[in-house]
Amino acid sequence: MSRxxxxxxxxxxxxFGLCAVLFLIATIHSSGFASGGNVRxxxxxxxxxxxxxxxxxxxxxxxxLDLSVPWLMAFGGIQLSHxxxxxxxxxxxxxxxxxxxxxxxxxxxxxxxxxxxxxxIMTLAMGGLVxxxxxxxxxxxxxxxxxxxxxxxxxxxxxxxxxVVALVWLVVAIGIGIVLARSAAGRRVYAVGANDExxxxxxxxxxxxxxxxxxxxxxSAAFAGVILAGYVGSTYLDIGAPYLFASIAAxxxxxxxxxxxxxxxxxxxxxxxxxxxLSAMLPLFHLSDAGLKVVYGVVILAGVWLSQSGGxxxxxxxxxxxxxxxxxxxxxxxxx
Amino acid sequence: MSTASPPLERxxxxxxxxxxxxxxxxxxxALLLLVLFVVDLNVQPGLWDVDQLGMLVxxxxxxxxxxxxxxxxxxxxxxxxxxxxxxxxxxTMTAVWVGADGGWLMxxxxxxxxxxxxxVNGLLISYLNFQPFIATLGTWxxxxxxxxxxLSTDGGMVPTVLSDMLYASWLGIPSSFWIVLIAFxxxxxxxxxxxxxxxxxxxDDEERARLNGTPVRRVRLLVYALAGACAAAGGIMLAxxxxxxxxxSGDGYILLSISAVVIGGTSLAGxxxxxxxxxxxxxSLTLISDIVxxxxxxxxxxxxxxxxxxxxMVTIRALADRRTARSAA
Numbered sequence: 116m117s118r119x120x121x122x123x124x125x126x127x128x129x130x131f132g133l134c135a136v137l138f139l140i141a142t143i144h145s146s147g148f149a150s151g152g153n154v155r156x157x158x159x160x161x162x163x164x165x166x167x168x169x170x171x172x173x174x175x176x177x178x179x180l181d182l183s184v185p186w187l188m189a190f191g192g193i194q195l196s197h198x199x200x201x202x203x204x205x206x207x208x209x210x211x212x213x214x215x216x217x218x219x220x221x222x223x224x225x226x227x228x229x230x231x232x233x234x235x236i237m238t239l240a241m242g243g244l245v246x247x248x249x250x251x252x253x254x255x256x257x258x259x260x261x262x263x264x265x266x267x268x269x270x271x272x273x274x275x276x277x278x279v280v281a282l283v284w285l286v287v288a289i290g291i292g293i294v295l296a297r298s299a300a301g302r303r304v305y306a307v308g309a310n311d312e313x314x315x316x317x318x319x320x321x322x323x324x325x326x327x328x329x330x331x332x333x334x335s336a337a338f339a340g341v342i343l344a345g346y347v348g349s350t351y352l353d354i355g356a357p358y359l360f361a362s363i364a365a366x367x368x369x370x371x372x373x374x375x376x377x378x379x380x381x382x383x384x385x386x387x388x389x390x391x392x393l394s395a396m397l398p399l400f401h402l403s404d405a406g407l408k409v410v411y412g413v414v415i416l417a418g419v420w421l422s423q424s425g426g427x428x429x430x431x432x433x434x435x436x437x438x439x440x441x442x443x444x445x446x447x448x449x450x451x
Numbered sequence: 452m453s454t455a456s457p458p459l460e461r462x463x464x465x466x467x468x469x470x471x472x473x474x475x476x477x478x479x480x481a482l483l484l485l486v487l488f489v490v491d492l493n494v495q496p497g498l499w500d501v502d503q504l505g506m507l508v509x510x511x512x513x514x515x516x517x518x519x520x521x522x523x524x525x526x527x528x529x530x531x532x533x534x535x536x537x538x539x540x541x542x543t544m545t546a547v548w549v550g551a552d553g554g555w556l557m558x559x560x561x562x563x564x565x566x567x568x569x570x571v572n573g574l575l576i577s578y579l580n581f582q583p584f585i586a587t588l589g590t591w592x593x594x595x596x597x598x599x600x601x602l603s604t605d606g607g608m609v610p611t612v613l614s615d616m617l618y619a620s621w622l623g624i625p626s627s628f629w630i631v632l633i634a635f636x637x638x639x640x641x642x643x644x645x646x647x648x649x650x651x652x653x654x655d656d657e658e659r660a661r662l663n664g665t666p667v668r669r670v671r672l673l674v675y676a677l678a679g680a681c682a683a684a685g686g687i688m689l690a691x692x693x694x695x696x697x698x699x700s701g702d703g704y705i706l707l708s709i710s711a712v713v714i715g716g717t718s719l720a721g722x723x724x725x726x727x728x729x730x731x732x733x734x735s736l737t738l739i740s741d742i743v744x745x746x747x748x749x750x751x752x753x754x755x756x757x758x759x760x761x762x763x764m765v766t767i768r769a770l771a772d773r774r775t776a777r778s779a780a
Contacts, residue, residue, distance in 0.1 A: 180584070182706070226762070231773070233719045235530070236765050239706055243758030250751035363588060373582045405603065408596025416589035420579065 191340020220333020546696025569679015
C-alpha cells in the first residue's frame with residue numbers, strides 16, 4: 116500500500132510539473148500570460164473542468180466511468196433556468212438542481228452496482244435519457260435572462276483578487292483530498308477500484324461505494340453545469356459536450372488509472388489546470404483551432420504516457436526479470 | 452474449462468452453455484427488429500415500396516460501417532472512440548481531396564488513410580500498452596483536428612461516381628441493400644478466416660490465446676487498423692449520401708455506434724457477438740427514429756426510446772448471463 120501511495124504522489128507531482136512547465140513556456144513567449152486577469156480566467160476555466168471531473172475521479176477510482184457528465188452539465192444549466200423562470204429563488208434552485216443531479220447519478224449507480232451493467236453502457240443510456248428530458252422541456256432557446264443572478268454571481272464574483280469559484284474549488288479539493296487519502300470511506304473507494312471481489316470478501320459494501328461515487332458524480336457535474344451556465348450567461352443543450360473529453364482527460368492526465376484503484380483528486384486538479392493552460396497557450400503559437408486539436412490530442416497521449424509509464428514501466432521490468440511469463444493480473448471472480 | 456485446446460480452434464469457456472444462449476440472444480434481437488419493422492410499416496406505409504425502404508437503409512449506411520468498426524474493437528475487449536475522428540477525416544477527404552471528378556482509386560486511398568489512422572490506435576494499444584479508451588480518446592481529438600485542417604466548415608464536392616452508385620439500383624434492388632449485403636459477406640469471410648478465429652480467441656481469453664501461440668499484439672493491431680478502414684468507409688458513405696463534407700460529422704456516431712453494437716448483442720467483455728448482430732442493432736435504432744418521424748412525435752421521444760432500448764436489452768442480457776452463471780455453478 117505504501118508503495119502504491121508512492122507512485123500516486125509521483126504522478127500527481129509530475130502532472131503539476133507538466134502544468135508548471137507549460138505555464139512557464141507560455142509566459143516566456145508572451146509575458147501577458149502571467150497577468151492577473153489571465154490567471155484568474157485560467158482558474159475559472161479550470162474550475163469548470165475540476166468540478167465536472169470531481170465525481171468522475173471518484174467513479175474512475177472505484178473502477179467505473181461516467182459518460183453522462185456532459186448531459187448532467189446541460190441539465191444543471193437548463194433545469195436551473197427552467198426553475199428560476201418559474202420564480203424559484205436562485206439559491207434554492209441551485210441547491211435543488213445539484214440534488215437532482217445526485218439523484219440521477221444515483222440511478223447510474225443502481226444500474227452499475229445492482230444490475231451489474233457495464234458503466235459505459237449505463238451512463239451512456241442515462242445521458243440519453245437526460246438529453247431526452249431536456250429536449251422535452253422545450254426551453255432550449257433560453258436567453259441570458261434565464262440564468263438566475265445567483266449562478267452568474269457564483270461564476271463571476273471575487274474575494275479580493277481571487278474568483279469565488281476558484282476558492283470554492285480549493286476548499287472542495289482539500290476536503291475530497293482528505294476524505295480519499297485519510298478516511299475509511301476513501302480507502303473503501305480505492306479497495307473497490309483495485310479489486311471489487313477482494314473488497315467484497317473483506318467486508319466492504321461494494322454496491323454502496325459505487326452508488327455514492329455515481330451520486331457524487333451526478334451532483335458535481337450538475338454543479339459544474341450551473342457555474343458554466345452562470346459564466347456563459349445562457350444555456351444550450353450542447354454546453355457540456357466538451358466536458359466528456361475534458362472530465363476524463365483531466366482524471367487521466369492527473370495520473371489515475373482508468374482501471375481504478377490508483378489516483379488522487381489533486382492529480383485531477385493538476386490535470387484540469389494542465390488542460391486549461393494548454394488550450395489557452397496554443398493560440399499564442401498561432402495554431403488554428405484545427406492544429407490546436409491535434410496538439411491537444413498528442414499532448415494528452417504524451418501526458419498519460421509520462422504519468423502512467425513511470426511506475427508501470429518499472430513494475431513491468433521488475434516483473435519481467437523475475438518471471439518470464441507474467442500471469443494475468445486480473446483476478447477472475449469465482450462464484451461460490 | 453479445458454486447458455488443452457488446439458491452437459486456432461475456438462473453445463470458449465463453457466461451450467456447452469453457449470449453445471442455447473447465443474441463439475436466444477440473437478432471436479431476441481431479431482424479434483425486436485421485426486416488431487419495430489412492423490410498427491414502422493404501419494406508421495409509414497410507403498415502406499412497402501422497395502425503393503423507399505432502400506432510402507431508409509441508405510440513411511443507415513454510415514452507422515452500419517461505424518458499427519462494424521466498433522464491433523471489431525469490442526470483440527477484442529477494446530473500444531474505439533476515434534471512429535468519430537477517422538470518419539470525419541474520410542468524410543472531408545472525400546469532399547475536398549477526391550472531389551467531384553475523383554474516381555474509385557482515390558476513394559480506396561481514403562480507405563487506406565483510415566486503415567493507417569486505425570493502425571496508429573493499434574500501435575498505441577498493442578505495443579505502447581495504452582488502455583483502448585484512453586488511446587482512442589486522444590487520437591479522436593487529434594483526428595478531429597486533422598479533419599478540420601482538411602475542411603474548416605461544411606462544404607466541398609463529392610465524387611459523382613459515389614453518389615451515382617448510392618442512388619442506383621441493381622436487379623431492381625436499391626444499391627444500399629447490396630452494400631449492406633456485401634459488408635455482411637465480407638464479415639462472414641473474415642470471421643471464417645484464420646484471422647477471424649484469432650480475433651475471437653484474443654477477445655475471449657487473451658491469456659489462453661497467447662499460450663496457444665496466437666500473435667496477440669499483431670492481431671489487435673490489425674483489428675484496430677481494420678476498424679479504422681471501416682470508420683473511413685462510414686465517412687465516405689455519409690459524404691455520398693449528403694453530397695457534402697463536414698469536419699464535425701463523425702462525433703455523433705461515436706456513442707451511437709456503441710449503442711447500436713451493444714443493442715445488437717456484442718458483449719463489452721469481448722469475444723462474443725459479431726457484425727450480423729450489430730446490423731440488427733443499427734436498423735433497430737434507424738427504425739425507431741423513422742417511426743418517431745413518421746408518427747410526428749417530438750424528437751425527444753426518439754432519443755428516450757433509443758436509451759430505454761439500450762438499457763432494456765443490456766439489462767435482460769446481464770440478468771440472463773447471471774442466471775446461466777448461477778446454474779452452471
